[in-house]
Amino acid sequence: MMEAAADLWHLFVRLVRANLRMPVFVVISIVQPVIWVLLFGQLFRAVTALPGFGADSYVQFLAPGIAIMTALFGAAYSGMGMLADIDRGVLDRLLATPVARGALLAARILYSAAQVAVQAGIILLVSAAVGARPHGGAAGIAVVLAVAALLGAAFAAFSNALALLTRRQELVIAAMNFVVLPSTFLSSMMMSANLMPSWIRAAALFNPVNWAVVAARAGFEGNWQLLPRHLGLLAAFTLAAAWLAGLSFERYRRAG
Amino acid sequence: MPASGSGRSPVASAIEVRDLRKTYGGGVVALDGVSFAVAAGEVFALLGPNGAGKSSTVRILATLSAPTAGAAFVDGIDVAARPREVRRRIGYVAQASGVDPTATGRENLILQGQLYRLPAAALRARVAELLDLFDLEAAADRAAMTWSGGMKRRLDVAMGLVHRPAVLFLDEPTTGLDPESRSVMWEEVRGLARQGLTLLLTTHYLEEADQLAQRLVILDGGRVVAAGTPDTLKAGLRGDRVSVELADRGQVTAACELLGALPEVASVLVDGTVLYAQVAHSASALPSLLAALDRAGLAVAQAALSRPSLDDVYLHATGHAWRGDGPGGSRPGTGGDGGPGGQSAGGGQRAGGR
Numbered sequence: 387m388m389e390a391a392a393d394l395w396h397l398f399v400r401l402v403r404a405n406l407r408m409p410v411f412v413v414i415s416i417v418q419p420v421i422w423v424l425l426f427g428q429l430f431r432a433v434t435a436l437p438g439f440g441a442d443s444y445v446q447f448l449a450p451g452i453a454i455m456t457a458l459f460g461a462a463y464s465g466m467g468m469l470a471d472i473d474r475g476v477l478d479r480l481l482a483t484p485v486a487r488g489a490l491l492a493a494r495i496l497y498s499a500a501q502v503a504v505q506a507g508i509i510l511l512v513s514a515a516v517g518a519r520p521h522g523g524a525a526g527i528a529v530v531l532a533v534a535a536l537l538g539a540a541f542a543a544f545s546n547a548l549a550l551l552t553r554r555q556e557l558v559i560a561a562m563n564f565v566v567l568p569s570t571f572l573s574s575m576m577m578s579a580n581l582m583p584s585w586i587r588a589a590a591l592f593n594p595v596n597w598a599v600v601a602a603r604a605g606f607e608g609n610w611q612l613l614p615r616h617l618g619l620l621a622a623f624t625l626a627a628a629w630l631a632g633l634s635f636e637r638y639r640r641a642g
Numbered sequence: 643m644p645a646s647g648s649g650r651s652p653v654a655s656a657i658e659v660r661d662l663r664k665t666y667g668g669g670v671v672a673l674d675g676v677s678f679a680v681a682a683g684e685v686f687a688l689l690g691p692n693g694a695g696k697s698s699t700v701r702i703l704a705t706l707s708a709p710t711a712g713a714a715f716v717d718g719i720d721v722a723a724r725p726r727e728v729r730r731r732i733g734y735v736a737q738a739s740g741v742d743p744t745a746t747g748r749e750n751l752i753l754q755g756q757l758y759r760l761p762a763a764a765l766r767a768r769v770a771e772l773l774d775l776f777d778l779e780a781a782a783d784r785a786a787m788t789w790s791g792g793m794k795r796r797l798d799v800a801m802g803l804v805h806r807p808a809v810l811f812l813d814e815p816t817t818g819l820d821p822e823s824r825s826v827m828w829e830e831v832r833g834l835a836r837q838g839l840t841l842l843l844t845t846h847y848l849e850e851a852d853q854l855a856q857r858l859v860i861l862d863g864g865r866v867v868a869a870g871t872p873d874t875l876k877a878g879l880r881g882d883r884v885s886v887e888l889a890d891r892g893q894v895t896a897a898c899e900l901l902g903a904l905p906e907v908a909s910v911l912v913d914g915t916v917l918y919a920q921v922a923h924s925a926s927a928l929p930s931l932l933a934a935l936d937r938a939g940l941a942v943a944q945a946a947l948s949r950p951s952l953d954d955v956y957l958h959a960t961g962h963a964w965r966g967d968g969p970g971g972s973r974p975g976t977g978g979d980g981g982p983g984g985q986s987a988g989g990g991q992r993a994g995g996r
Contacts (some may be wrong), residue, residue, distance in 0.1 A: 404744040479740025
């Protein structure tokens with residue numbers, strides 16, 4: 387166990403270091419969520435005036451939603467890194483060492499979770515600067531970051547599973563594009579559930595991204611009674627995704 | 643037998659492979675019953691063209707791939723049954739470089755050592771030692787993506803050695819290297835051999851096997867077609883070779899019969915329009931062979947004579963001429979192929995495909 391944890395840490399550090407070495411990547415991953423907050427915050431500012439929206443400030447409504455959107459977008463392409471390792475022979479080289487097998491996959495999932503949690507934190511800071519207030523306090527902020535990390539872990543796991551099963555970059559990109567935007571708009575990320583068409587409201591009930599949005603907003607607003615069920619569903623979804631990724635990794639190794 | 647017992651082979655060769663078979667999904671047969679054994683401290687080569695099964699064999703020995711049938715042992719330990727113990731004992735340098743291009747050379751080495759759970763202080767010292775040994779110190783703290791191909795390849799070998807393995811697998815260590823880098827790599831391999839490391843190297847360069855290996859097997863189509871030391875393999879051919887290329891493809895059969903009937907000629911092999919005649923002394927046999935062909939009205943485009951080489955061993959074993967990786971492929975430095983991960987039914991396809 388100790389050895390596996392150490393392996394996980396070393397592999398995690400490798401991924402962090404690789405991304406910090408790409409200043410452009412770092413800047414984009416910080417600036418882009420800021421732009422989302424400022425852009426959508428301005429673009430849809432008037433929607434709170436709609437009868438029944440249920441919130442006074444759109445930025446207040448939007449902040450946890452954008453935190454989740456960033457988690458989704460930031461993690462969905464995690465499998466590309468796995469494919470790069472495969473193509474470069476790095477994965478085979480690592481597999482020939484005594485490294486704990488699970489750590490090779492877990493490091494990527496953990497890295498995505500950590501990355502999107504940091505991005506979610508930046509979004510909350512920027513949102514605060516334009517007027518959003520975390521009514522849930524420190525615990526609420528922790529919930530937003532944890533929910534972002536959980537959703538990031540889930541989509542990183544799916545992305546890696548796809549990468550390991552198909553071994554094709556194009557397929558990973560296409561499949562994730564297919565999932566990411568629809569699941570964004572089939573949720574209350576930008577629009578109050580009260581104002582959704584009924585079929586979208588029904589679809590959102592089964593959308594893990596919506597569970598994450600509801601849970602994050604519940605934490606941010608200190609609306610605690612909504613939290614346990616959505617957090618529980620999201621955690622179950624993340625476990626299922628991790629399990630699928632594990633199976634895909636096993637399958638990849640057996641095909642060797 | 644290994645299957646029934648503790649997983650330890652009764653005869654503890656450094657490497658032993660018994661009737662190894664590997665069929666990939668889609669029915670591609672990469673290995674069709676390969677057996678050989680490598681003594682501790684030996685430099686052993688798997689020689690063969692792309693697709694012969696070299697990489698497939700090494701991947702099984704490195705625990706990356708399970709054999710369809712047969713057994714493989716490292717230090718007497720069954721690779722399939724106890725892969726974790728095998729991994730501690732081996733270093734694996736794949737055909738495709740395993741260098742992480744985003745990390746520096748030193749970081750690549752340190753991560754490798756960490757995954758073998760080397761203590762931090764010992765690892766730092768070992769990494770410094772390897773950077774020095776492979777002449778990589780100057781570039782050690784630059785990202786590996788800025789390194790030359792030869793430097794990356796030496797880093798690959800250094801990574802395979804960080805935990806002081808008993809056995810090192812080198813899969814096509816010089817494929818794609820320029821001639822100078824290749825000769826540097828040959829020196830590195832000789833140096834490792836002097837330190838008593840057991841080395842299994844694969845190559846499709848006949849000269850490389852001849853230069854480096856104490857013993858070798860020649861693989862072709864997933865089978866061992868010849869085995870021995872380079873010298874005994876060559877001596878086993880008894881005599882020299884005269885090759886005659888005919889101007890007219892239609893005359894090949896007649897020429898083959900004619901040459902085969904001559905008293906000087908032990909045997910004749912045909913490959914396209916080229917006839918290879920095995921003779922005791924090529925210099926004295928050549929004129930009479932040419933005279934006989936001329937009398938029969940069979941036009942000769944060119945003729946050559948040669949002392950036995952591994953080309954002839956290969957030709958003799960398989961019945962077709964060596965085509966390591968296309969024209970000139972058997973001569974390092976002039977190979978047409980270049981890049982690593984050349985296509986093959988076994989390892990190459992996997993290296994490129996996944």
